[in-house]
Amino acid sequence: MRASSTRRAFAVAMALCGAHAAAFAQDASAYPSQPLRIVVPYPAGGATDTLARLIATKLQESWRQTVVVENKPGASGTIGNDLVAKAPRDGHTILLGITALVQVPSLMPKLPYDVLKDLQPLVQVASTNSVFLVPASSPAGTLKEFVASAKANPGKHSYGSYGIGTSSHIQGSLLNLQAGVDLIHVPYKGAAPLLQDLRGGQLSSAFIDMATARPHLDSMKALAVTGPQRNKALPNVPTFAELGYQSFEPVGWFGLFMPTGVEAPIAAKFIAEASRIVHLPDVVARIESLGMTPGELKGDEFARVVKSDAAVYARIIKDANIRLE
Template sequence: MKRRSSILAAALLPFCLCAVSSAIADSYPSRPVRLIVPYAPAGSADIVARRIADEWGKALGGSFYIENRAGAGGNLGVDVVAKAEPDGYTIGLQTVSLAINPSIFPKMPYDTLKDLAPISMVATSQHVLVVNTKFPAHTTKELLAKAKANPGKYNYGSAGAGSTFHMSAELFKAVADVDIMHVPYKGGGPALIDTIAGQVDMSFPVLSAAAPHVNAGKLIAIGVTGPNRSPLMPNVPTIAESGLPNYSFETWFIVFAPAATPKPLIDKLNASLVKALNTPALKDRMIKEGFDPAPSTPAQAQAKLTKELSSWAKLVKDKGITAE
């Protein structure tokens, strides 16, 4: 009799856990949700997080607050999420660097696939190659000629090792076969500030971050990184059409929770984010700022992350890219 009771209890356990998880999801959120951005303010990830936070909060029936935890190419902030309580109150937003970092950092504080639970893809975006106003080249062809004639003389600023600034530039260097020095910063904002000031020669910021400075005449846009020209900068050619036909780079943004977060919470976060990203006002604003909303299911986000981990590992190995 005792054995039969134990067997029955074991059989009912999954149903009980499911019921508990569903009950937790029904009352969630009961307090603000912390959305960690692993870079300094004003970078592309920070911009995306702040754009979606309000509308996502409305769709979820709660609110989000942004916490910037810069360091180690984004690994510091992501690790905070990986080790947080899986209760839905700490989640993260990261760029394609989430798939790149395991290949360029010799030691990782977390396992990307084991310690994180993707919630949804958020958006994609192009970057743009910009130079300061004193730089002696205003086109991709001119820049390539200068770089080839002066190996190691010029430099570029990035948001940190493994950031999209970094990888778009390293891909540019690999395709063009030029030697341009990497100067990493703790976030895209500081890198742009020093590019404007002439402390570094160039950078590859996301379009939305660069556009105000380009429009104000503080930076010169040489080429966009994607396969097509951007409506934000219709007169700026793609790098591909400017002498590097094999070059193309676009970043993506993903939100995620700690791996053990109950599925009902993941599903609730996903459904509310998808609803927010399909809100006409938010969608229109993001597009105008250079971000293309790209919501997905958790499974699609997981598949995207898994595939990109593999493809970036190959490129990093083939080109010998490191976190320096």
């Protein structure tokens, strides 16, 4: 009797597992079963918004399902990030996040979500190096010469950024630490006034993302780039790593995330389709026209980069004592 009962229990358990697996497959085959929304935690019109709308259009075409882009700006992106982190785990709410996603937690410790626990990285859409630029009138032709001048003239050199706590601020602080210089930080509200003052010589230098810098490279000098390898648009400009500097390897990225807990088959289906879209010839051309590099990472690979970048930026922010004022 006992053996018979055990066999029946085992058969029931296997049947339930089979039904559960079938339900998973059915869920994935029916996905998306309702309109998708891609949340952009920044205002309309910027690079993040542009990429989100590009992906949304292609998803809508291939899946014959409405895809809406929702701009939820505010609080350094945390409003939109939190919305997605707390969204239903059905795969219909997606975040188009940027590198700030893993920088802000070290600047604003009391966030209502945990980036590494509550958001699941899916696909890297694009990436972009930062370029260290000086005015065309600068006597420095190399980073070594610029650093030597900054050391010889303490308090007379500056660097501009997009604001306190942004990548350009963090990178400038890192240069100060590693080069042993004291460049004065000048935060700006947006790229246009920063570029104007840099070209005019009111600023000594600035870290500017490649997408923003590209149209202006002829009117300034590029001394170095961030990232693990040189930028194709600037083949003669060395990386910071080549010049002996550390922790400048992370590049700015734009990536798609879902709330953690979405069923694996659904997440896998989205990853496969979004990755296919990123590599379409017309999408590649559009991303490159923005001065960016199409994303190569997906799934676990992208997740490892997100985690690694979070650790790098946390260390820099702590060492440089960067705080949101």
